[in-house]
Amino acid sequence: MTDQHDGVDKPVQPGGYFPRCQHTKTYAPFTRKLLADQQQDQSYQKRDTTATKEEIRVDTTEAKQYFSKHLLDWYNVHKRDLPWRRSRNPYYIWISEVMLQQTRVETVIPYFHRFVEKFPSVEALADAPEEEVLKAWEGLGYYSRARNLQAAVREVKEVYGGRVPDTQEEISSLKGVGPYTAGAVLSIAYNKPEPAVDGNVMRVLSRYFLLRDDIAKPATRIGMERLAKELIPEGEARDFNQALMELGATVCTPKSPHCLTCPVIEHCAGRMEGAVDALPVKTKAKPPRPEKRAVAFIEGAGENAGKVLARQRPKEGLLARMWELPHVLLPETIAALGPESDEAAMRCLSESLASEHGLEVEPLAPMMDAEHTFSHIHWQMRVYRCRFAGLAGRAAENGSAAGDSDDGNVFLWFGERELEQYALPNVFVKILKQAGSYRS
Ligand code: SF4
Numbered sequence: 001m002t003d004q005h006d007g008v009d010k011p012v013q014p015g016g017y018f019p020r021c022q023h024t025k026t027y028a029p030f031t032r033k034l035l036a037d038q039q040q041d042q043s044y045q046k047r048d049t050t051a052t053k054e055e056i057r058v059d060t061t062e063a064k065q066y067f068s069k070h071l072l073d074w075y076n077v078h079k080r081d082l083p084w085r086r087s088r089n090p091y092y093i094w095i096s097e098v099m100l101q102q103t104r105v106e107t108v109i110p111y112f113h114r115f116v117e118k119f120p121s122v123e124a125l126a127d128a129p130e131e132e133v134l135k136a137w138e139g140l141g142y143y144s145r146a147r148n149l150q151a152a153v154r155e156v157k158e159v160y161g162g163r164v165p166d167t168q169e170e171i172s173s174l175k176g177v178g179p180y181t182a183g184a185v186l187s188i189a190y191n192k193p194e195p196a197v198d199g200n201v202m203r204v205l206s207r208y209f210l211l212r213d214d215i216a217k218p219a220t221r222i223g224m225e226r227l228a229k230e231l232i233p234e235g236e237a238r239d240f241n242q243a244l245m246e247l248g249a250t251v252c253t254p255k256s257p258h259c260l261t262c263p264v265i266e267h268c269a270g271r272m273e274g275a276v277d278a279l280p281v282k283t284k285a286k287p288p289r290p291e292k293r294a295v296a297f298i299e300g301a302g303e304n305a306g307k308v309l310a311r312q313r314p315k316e317g318l319l320a321r322m323w324e325l326p327h328v329l330l331p332e333t334i335a336a337l338g339p340e341s342d343e344a345a346m347r348c349l350s351e352s353l354a355s356e357h358g359l360e361v362e363p364l365a366p367m368m369d370a371e372h373t374f375s376h377i378h379w380q381m382r383v384y385r386c387r388f389a390g391l392a393g394r395a396a397e398n399g400s401a402a403g404d405s406d407d408g409n410v411f412l413w414f415g416e417r418e419l420e421q422y423a424l425p426n427v428f429v430k431i432l433k434q435a436g437s438y439r440s
Pocket of ligand 1: 260276
């Protein structure tokens with residue numbers, strides 16, 4: 001009888017855990033010794049997991065050969081034609097991998113084309129003003145990726161003469177380059193046998209090898225990286241790593257995986273065990289902290305007619321140096337955004353903008369609601385149409401950014417030219433589009 005599992009780690013009797021096929025009642029042709037191997041590794045011994053060394057015993061040779069061969073054969077026939085796959089230029093591959101983090105392939109493709117057209121080389125990106133890079137990234141989110149990429153590319157230009165490093169040590173020392181990006185660039189661009197393990201890959205390996213370790217834990221990732229490296233056939237790192245990513249993205253999907261078309265179904269231990277839906281095991285991250293915010297939509301008059309007042313965020317922190325509509329955090333006494341809290345929210349908006357930024361406005365009426373989720377914060381926003389009444393101590397510049405924004409007190413009237421030039425976080429682009437102020 002097939003063992004049933006609830007997706008939670010549980011101790012296994014020594015020698016008593018071998019996944020069987022649901023139909024034939026026979027054992028999988030290999031069992032796993034991954035954890036036994038990992039026991040010998042000092043770093044892995046420190047992991048916090050309930051899995052035991054008896055739990056997994058693998059004939060890795062057979063598992064590797066089967067998995068790698070069938071996966072590669074499948075990839076050679078089914079791989080998607082993606083723009084970054086037409087090149088082995090490590091700079092292009094690096095850009096694509098950074099863009100693909102947290103972002104879907106379909107979304108990335110047009111951004112990738114525009115980005116490499118605008119910044120076709122390490123030198124072009126290194127020498128570009130940050131504003132231009134952020135503008136090219138506008139809409140992709142997670143803007144620290146763009147800033148780190150440019151900082152790292154500048155180092156590549158200065159330290160490595162413009163050549164993206166091809167060793168683990170050198171590439172990993174670049175800003176923002178973690179184990180996944182390093183492995184992806186080294187393997188795809190240089191065919192080096194380095195693993196590239198992201199969430200997709202951990203899902204595939206968890207299911208195929210029936211690994212119940214919590215993939216949110218760093219120690220599990222280390223173990224997965226070792227396993228993924230063992231699986232790379234000699235001389236095939238480039239295709240194998242991409243095949244593994246491709247399987248995770250298109251077949252072994254988070255929900256309703258397409259097992260019947262999977263090239264490695266025959267020996268997939270997770271499927272034999274009926275545990276696919278419970279894998280991978282991942283503890284839930286803390287939900288983002290909700291924040292209620294009032295946003296000021298301030299239209300200009302006279303020479304600024306048709307423009308909207310924008311503020312540049314401070315040099316450091318969330319969305320550093322990006323432009324936005326001025327907004328303030330509302331107190332917790334405002335339980336919900338809506339008609340019943342408009343009066344209090346508008347009062348708070350005008351008082352906070354005046355005291356924090358020297359910006360005098362008169363909120364007139366609510367315009368729309370919006371929201372945006374960061375990894376750790378969820379902004380619930382209500383936008384109020386406001387009348388501009390003055391900017392104490394400094395005038396809002398008309399047409400050029402006014403100096404460096406250490407404290408976030410740089411304001412600028414945004415017309416079409418500024419919207420083309422400066423980067424705004426997506427949520428403000430959406431607000432401006434809905435208000436008819438942003439056309440593109
Ligand atoms: S058989 Fe299903 S669960 Fe197993 S690796 Fe393939 S798609 Fe994933």
